[in-house]
Amino acid sequence: MPADSTGPSVAVVGAGLRGSAYAARVPASGRGRVVAVAEPDPVRRERFAAEHGIPPERAFPGWRELVAAGAREASGRLADGVIIATQDAEHAEPAVLLAGQGYHILLEKPMATTEADAERVVAAVERAGTMLAVCHVLRYTPYTRLIRRLIGEGRIGTPISVQHLEPVGWWHHAHSYVRGNWRREDESGPMLMTKSVHDVDWLVHVMGELPSRVSSFGRLSHLRPENRPDGAADRCLDCPLEPGCAYSAKRLYLSCLGDPEREGWPLGAVTHDATEAGVLAALREGPYGRCVYACDNDVVDHQVVNMEFPSGATGTFTVTAFSPYAQRQTRIFGSAGCLEGDGVRISLRDFVTGELETFDTGSEHEAPDGRHDAADAALADAFVEALATGDPSPLSSDGRQSLDSHRVVWAAEHARRAGTVVDIASPPGGPARAVDTPARAAGGGSPHPPAKGTRR
CATH class of the missing domain: 3.40.50.720 (NAD(P)-binding Rossmann-like Domain)
Structure with missing residues (x-):
């Protein structure tokens, strides 16, 4: 159109x-x-x-x-x-x-x-x-809307705990966080922020409340100079070990040729010349041809964040390089049921009937390899709608809500570095604002009131 x-x-x-x-x-x-x-x-x-x-x-x-x-x-x-x-x-x-x-x-x-x-x-x-909308694209998927609706309808009772996994993918991590633009904290930020702030934001959005305490563990464990194999060269094109290396730049980027989507990404970050000669020249001269054990990266390659919410619910978030490049995976455990999802499909176990119900939000959310093209489109549509009408309601979050989610990440990073548990302070000027609950977003009252003395 x-x-x-x-x-x-x-x-x-x-x-x-x-x-x-x-x-x-x-x-x-x-x-x-x-x-x-x-x-x-x-x-x-x-x-x-x-x-x-x-x-x-x-x-x-x-x-x-x-x-x-x-x-x-x-x-x-x-x-x-x-x-x-x-x-x-x-x-x-x-x-x-x-x-x-x-x-x-x-x-x-x-x-x-x-x-x-x-x-x-x-x-x-x-x-x-x-108006300000930060690109928390995970909020804009049919999958997310369905999870919030199921929780809001009381289908799993009171949410008690959540596990969320972001499997970055070994080659994706090497591309972006070892050889690429997000490899160094002093040039971009910690990986938990640059890669996963919208996962933390998604957990806040789905659970309906900000964490009150966080701890975190993680480090750069493997992709570092001391783990460099004997005989490895500084560049993949010169390396006798390249054919058997999981992180071969030559294998990764040459395999993109002929695939228009992969020529756009990840190859588009490496070279504008989508030919074999162009790729080899870029790997010979540019940062993407370096050995992953001989780069200047310092961001973590795995991390876990532990969260306690004001309601008493708990959560864990794990991000890891050492996985396939795949959909995020989530389990939410409630007092009357539990659900498990992979970004497209959701299975829900009812503790009363014992029945397992499955839902499929279809291909409109993400491609099987984990890309979120449709969510990007939904976010852009919401922004244009807000511009056209002057009404910010199509946007799922505003600047203050995004700042709250970012603060959780900064608190987790402080906890990781200091080896402590961090109480998340209220924003300057007063207590943290209540986050909209899934029940309210679904149009009804909460099916499970918060525990006495807590804020939802």
Whole structure:
């Protein structure tokens, strides 16, 4: 469906994989249009501008130029909304300045790399009176809506405990968190934030409350220099052990050729030249051809977070590199039943009848390999709807709610480093706001009141 030329306009800051995916949905929805882009990579910038019909004077090499161009407009901005999908360390500054110009913002997670910067973003949006949605895409799936409905209807009674697993995948971890842009905390942040803040946010969303205490354990255990096999070379192309190595860059990236989706990702991060010669040149010269045991990575390759909620419920979250690249897996144990899900399918055991009921939310949520294309589209649709109507209700969370979820991650990281249990402090200015419960989201009263003296 063609974009509505009178609908809301959107600028995009960062035309990589995430920014391009959200932007593609804006005109595809039939309600919005993309009118400007800021992207430092000239190849990506030109491709993006051509795809969206953006004139050269609205295709900028960086977000600062886009901000400056907006300041010259009578309205003070180039568009109604902006999608910010830069590298993590460049989320906060453009978000603060663009909020000040009156843009409504769709901001890729994490919202910032420090708590102080995240607070600055939220404060800037609140001063401007604009909308902010952080890309917690897991909230926007049929699977998530169904789990919340089942809990809200009392199908498992009172939730008592939850287990949630994010299986990153051995090759995905090597691509993004050993050789790639998220390998170092000083350049992006801890892996729990850069990869899994939306898993923590999802647990808050599903359980209906923020954790009150957290502890965490994890480290960089395997993908480090002391585990380098004898005889391994610095680069896969020079390594006699490469054919038998689980982390072979040559095997991974050459296998992407001929597959349009895999040429977009992960290969698109490695080279724009999707030929054998182009891939080999990139592996010879660039960071993605390095031995995984000879990189400068320092983020964890596995971590567990333990949570206690105000209601007395408990939760564990595990993220690991040492798995297939697969759907997230969740078990929620309640007083009258339990459910288990894999991102698409849910099985629910009723403790009264003993019956096992299964649900399938279908392929509209995620592809079997764990991608969340449809959830990205649903989030982008919600943002365009909010822009078109001026009503933020299609957006599942606001800036304050996202800040709360981020604070849980920072608390967990402090607990991991200090070897302690951290009480999650209330936000400045007062107690934590109540999080909407699944029962309320389902349109009814809570089937199980919170324990005395607790906040749901």
